[in-house]
Amino acid sequence: MKKYFLVWLKFAILGFQTQLALPSALFIFLLGKLLRFSVFTFFIIILVDKTKALAGYNLDQTIFFFLSFNLIDTVSQLLFREVYRFRQAVVLGNFDFYLIKPIHPLFRALMGGPDLIDFITLIPLVLATIVFMNRLEINNLLSIMIYILLLISGFIIALAFHILVLALAVITTEIDHAIMMYRDVVGMGRFPIDIYREPLRGFLTFIIPVGIMMSFPTKAILGLLSWQAIVYALIFSLIMLYLSFKVWDYSLKQYSSASS
Amino acid sequence: MSSKYWAVFKISWENGLVYRLNFTLWRVRSVLQLLLVYFIWWTVFQTQDQIFNYTKVSILTYVMVASLIRAIILSSRAVDVSAQINDGSIVNFLVKPLGFIKYYFARDLADKLLNISFVIFEIILLVIILKPPLLIQQNFEILLFFTLATILGLFLYFAMAFCIGMLAFWVENAWGPLFLVTIILEGFGGGLFPIDILPKNIYDYVMLTPFPYLIYFPAKLYLGNLPTMEIFKGFIILISWVFIGWYLMMAILQQGLKRYTAFGY
Secondary structure: OHHHHHHHHHHHHHHHHHHHOOHHHHHHHHHHHHHHHHHHHHHHHHHHHHHOOEOOEOHHHHHHHHHHHHHHHHHHHHHHOOHHHHHHHHHHOOHHHHHHOOOOHHHHHHHOOOOHHHHHHHHHHHHHHHHHHHHOOOOOHHHHHHHHHHHHHHHHHHHHHHHHHHHHHHHOOOOOOHHHHHHHHHHHHHOOHHHOOOOHHHHHHHHOOHHHHHHHHHHHHOOOOOHHHHHHHHHHHHHHHHHHHHHHHHHHHHOOOOOO | OOHHHHHHHHHHHHHHHHOHHHHHHHHHHHHHHHHHHHHHHHHHHHHOOEEOOEEHHHHHHHHHHHHHHHHHHHOOOHHHHHHHHHOOOOHHHHOOOOOHHHHHHHHHHHHHHHHHHHHHHHHHHHHHHHOOOOOOOOOHHHHHHHHHHHHHHHHHHHHHHHHHHHHHHOOOOOHHHHHHHHHHHHHHOOOOOOHHHOOHHHHHHHOOOOHHHOOHHHHHHHHOOOOHHHHHHHHHHHHHHHHHHHHHHHHHHHHHHHHOOOOOO
16 A cells, blocks of 8 residues: 555656646646636526526535535546546557556556646635535534545545546547546536436436436535435445446456557 | 548548547537536526526527537537647648648538537437427528528637647647637637626627637527627627638748748658
């Protein structure tokens, strides 16, 4: 575990140095991310301010859903940015080098390139979440702990999705859009899952568990989730992680080296 | 279109059909983006009859038409320009009797045709499944304005994407500016919400930029409730941006090629 942490730290330092070598690009990407966050927040404010509620949630609650979404999304992008570059490694044959090193290839493929930009945006995001917790008068320690537990559960599902994308890239090298499609599917969780009509809502909760990932933590902290649903979310995320490991193992068995 | 660009068009079309899975996933992504916007507005109108001067019919029509416009205007291969400059393959155009801009424009048209054929099918499917109340515009004059604005928007976006791609002549990575423009477009292009729901002073400023003319303006024209003066003003600004965009594109290409140094083995 310590060895992996030290290796990850090395990846992080090297990744940060690479990004800092091009400060203008770093600034533009950071600006873009902040702008996207601001545009969505601004839209939520003008919309819910006018309608007074969205799917039964008031302005502060709707923003809290959006913040929780961003927390999970930003942490997974910060840690799993390397997944976006993985297909290239398979196509060029560089994945062979991952396999022969004394580090688990999945660890290298997942966490080999942490993103400094997401690290910078994570700090104000956590602060904003705490501010909105206060605005919503959430001070029950148990609720906060369940919220954190469900954020972790959402993060585990995100991890499982990223492993599945990696496995897909090993099995079929054609897919460029798989990770971006994951982003779009998960992006449907920017707003409370209740805005979607059945059967799409059920699909997004139980088949592609965007609802569990993104909406359950906020619903739990607002006291709108039963304990059965909380247990279900935790078990679901662990089963999904287990299955993703199995798919990854299967993909490695299918792998034949590429390129010259 | 001369025969060589017609050949580029055909090859690009066939290329799109070869990588079917990739293309299908790209279209699935577009449908997901459409569903998010559709359901936000659908939910809003569960408890309201009218908001920001939009009814359920007008806003859902706006969302569907905006999706169609996205497929026509925002599907562009001009984003590949920076990669060709960075990896040096742009030299292929310098030694061949092919116009760099014309080549990309022919590729763009093929890509757009492919996207349009899919988006029409997707919208029909969604209309059958979701059964949204839609406005079917039958006024010929309005449809003519809508078509004209869409075609002009297509030229404008091509020039914008091409100009940004050519920044690779000067900077190592042009993806940053392209990412930034995509984000600005998401907010001020009209894909997520119609621009006229913004406060009046912000709306006035945004309408002076090229972004709302890529989605919002054509979609709003389709709804048929823009005053004549607004239509006139909109077309003047749109046409001005098209001219500015194409002029800049030519100028940047000329300057960029002067600066470009090819190396390799």
